[in-house]
Amino acid sequence: MAQTVQRTTTVVEEESRTVTLVAPQASPRKYQYIYFNFLTFSYAHLAALYGLYLCFTSAKWTTLLFCFVLFHMSNLGITAGAHRLWTHKTYKAKMPLEIVLMLFNSLAFQNTATNWIRDHRLHHKYSDTDSDPHNATRGFFYSHVGWLLVKKHPDVLKYGKTIDMSDIYNNPVLKFQKKYAIPLIGAVCFALPTLIPVYCWGETWNNAWHIAMFRYVLNLNVTFLVNSAAHIWGNKPYDKSILPAQNHMVSFLSSGEGFHNYHHVFPWDYRSAELGNNYLNLTTLFIDFCAWFGWAYDLKSVSEEIIKQRAERTGDGSSGVWGWGDKDLDHDIKSKANIFYAKQE
Structure with a gap:
């Protein structure tokens, strides 16, 4: 009986060490790098810098205007869609608006809206702890983009399973996006923003592609700033x-x-x-x-x-x-x- 009691106590003590509800909190950890993400993020940012250069040197003004409009559409796909509508349910939307916001969200391509919503609900429930996917306690770089370059903290995986996502899993618009994520996001975020300038007003392929990458990466980093800068300054x-x-x-x-x-x-x-x-x-x-x-x-x-x-x-x-x-x-x-x-x- 004494051994049984001791074992129970040990399990409870061990479990309590993983409960990270009090912010700010960041326990020591060994990072496991995701090298594929290092490669894709490196290419995207280098292509974006070249796209920014092209904006000032050879791009047509119609391409720049198109880029500006798509940037704000992308922003709304995250802010009005994934964030305020689906994550926090701060308002309700009729089907046409949900479809528009889903397409805007695909244009932003920050994973599917379903994954984004789960991570953000987890972020609010366990903000700035090890259960927060982009724990700002670990500093600017980690909360900005570093969290996407390493495997998730065990607490993120553990407590992520406790987040209620039933409303999202039952949403037909978001189910459609998740089911056809690769062709849909590939077309809306990358293919169409490149093809439209080329075929509609004669932009070069080089300009169209790299300026599309600039718009995409700019939108990524603007969203990342909410996780990083707005949790620090x-x-x-x-x-x-x-x-x-x-x-x-x-x-x-x-x-x-x-x-x-x-x-x-x-x-x-x-x-x-x-x-x-x-x-x-x-x-x-x-x-x-x-x-x-x-x-x-x-x-x-x-x-x-x-x-x-x-x-x-x-x-x-x-x-x-x-x-x-x-x-x-x-x-x-x-x-x-x-x-x-x-x-x-």
């Missing part, structure tokens, strides 16, 4: 005890995803930012337009009073970056924003 007006922060530059580049301290405090808010941030929040404007058009509905948001109370209780005393407490924010604009969002609730 910025102020924390809503919860000073967590790593996610408000970051102006990341918000500008990622169409509104850099108000990260707010987002981790209120992940169910479709705006992913406090009121007054629509200047840098193109994703919110896109969702608002879709709501006006009738394709998006049941938009969830947080009341002004709750936002203020949380900031006073756990914030660092700074403003929300063009949000509550920012004296430079125009009062009339903010009042109009209050009226608009009151109608949405």
Whole structure:
């Protein structure tokens, strides 16, 4: 009997060592490198740098405009689609909008939306611990891209199995994307962005391909900045005890995803930012337009009073970056924003 009790105690103690719920946390580990990813990421970034060079030297202006439009479509596939709609369910979308966002998401190619959603739900549940796929406690490079160059931490694999994905597995649009991922993503992300400039306005193959790679890699790194820079640099007006922060530059580049301290405090808010941030929040404007058009509905948001109370209780005393407490924010604009969002609730 004594041996049985001792064995039970040992198992419990061993199990407790793998529970990583308190951030920041990063236990010592030996990295297992994925060399294929090293090769593909190296090629993609070198091709993107050459594509950037071609933008200034030989590309047609129509190709540059096309690249700019596709970049923002890609952003929306991640921000409005994989992130705010499917991961956090901050609003609901009718089938036409889901299809559009699935195609935009395929254009961004950050794995299938299903895999992206699972990793992001895990990130929020165990943020900045070893159970977080891109644990920012391990530094900028790891949280930016390093996590994709090594095999997943055992805790990520373990706790990833506990994430409820039933809504995603039963979504017909996302099931279609996952089933036909290779031909669909290959065509939408790489083939069409290369073929259209060549056959529609006579761009060279060299320019079209490398500028498509530039757009793709730029979109990747903009998304990666939310995982890295927005978990390291910025102020924390809503919860000073967590790593996610408000970051102006990341918000500008990622169409509104850099108000990260707010987002981790209120992940169910479709705006992913406090009121007054629509200047840098193109994703919110896109969702608002879709709501006006009738394709998006049941938009969830947080009341002004709750936002203020949380900031006073756990914030660092700074403003929300063009949000509550920012004296430079125009009062009339903010009042109009209050009226608009009151109608949405």
